Amino acid sequence: MAALHFSDADFKEQVLESKEPVLVDFWASWCEPCKMVGPVVEELSEEYKGKLKVGKVNVDENPEVPSQYGVMSIPTIMVFKNGEPQKTIVGAQPKDEFKKQIDEVLNS
């Protein structure tokens, strides 16, 4: 399943009220490292299908959510569970690092 797109408008419903944990990728079209993380996020959405909802927030089009969660650098990847951010990963990282953080949330 391809990664979803979340917005300021549907963030509450899609992420905060989600029954399953959610990975959120904060990105923008002008951010080169974001473009590299993009494919990794897509891979993660395949690998964690059924266990983790995966989606992206374009920070240019949706300024409120990033500001609310103090995002000041992109890419920032956050993993939410029960409406709360559990993990925040700043900057492009190896896929293993993302998986490690996701697994910690899923197994918590």
Add this chain to the structure above:
Amino acid sequence: MEENLYDVIIIGSGPAGLTAGMYMARGARKTLIVGGRVWGGQLMLTTLVENFPGFPDGIMGPDLMRGMRKQAENQGAQILDINFKNADFPHSSLPASAQAQSFSGQARFAITADDDKVYKAKALLIATGANTKWLDVPGEKERIGRGVSSCAPCDAAFYRNKNVIVVGGGDSAMEEALVLTKFAAHVYIMHRRDSLKASAAMIQRAYANEKISFIFNSAISQIQGTQKVESVIIESQLTPSKKIKTRAAQSDNEQTVEELGGKLNSQDDGVQAVWEMPIDGVFVAIGHMPNSEVFKGIEVDSQGFIKVFNHTQTNIEGVFVGGDVHDNEYKQAITAAGFGCMAALDTEKWLQMHEK
């Protein structure tokens, strides 16, 4: 030849790695570039590059890298966006002449990547470049992405109408500052000395920008804030008139801590002042650390730069190196590309010598 056996594996996809890849592929060598999940190197974090020959109006760093990548691929190099994990180096050191043994189609090296596959090659070429050197002061690490950054082109937009400090005195510091002026209210360039090592062209541009001012002979010793960056503690060497050397609006100046919007932390002793300055962001541009740690067994110098022997060879036979991972002197896009070319030519020569 088995599928994952290459003549050469190049690790890194900055100017050095991609140039090396292009040269190897043009020599009809089966070439794999292990490019990294984040490919392209430092230039991907820049904007306009004005000192790469052939582009009279400059070229955007990421565009330059996309061009280099395409050129390497067009020549036949295979590039995988995977991270290098580790390598098995045979325990053989220079001098090469004593140990050189012929091999025919045999892989000397096996590397593992983070796709958990093993790739084999007759020769290796390390071009992993260098990463941001952080200040290494209390409060910094936990605020990376919360007001501490090393990439103005990535993060500048989050500092709209805010005040930021860029730490450093080289070209990268000037560029970071200039990029930030598009969004920030004011940009302070803070340098631990009172002379800059940036090029005259970049210094002039920074001097001329109304949003940029300079704080000299000063260094951040701590970064503070409840969550994100709110202030920094600064240690400044004072001038004979017990002020801080600054520059703004095209003229050198001396200012007190209060005039800079700060407050003294401890009474200054007339030589040095420790003070606190409210600030929203700290951009670090004080240089880079060579990415050599992952290569166990490869000799490095005291700062981690890979040692070279006989132009571009490492201490291990058949392992070559090019670019910022061994270059502690020049560190330019064009020199990295040049070193990549040299390493590829040496690798080619070495392969030919051992195929006889």
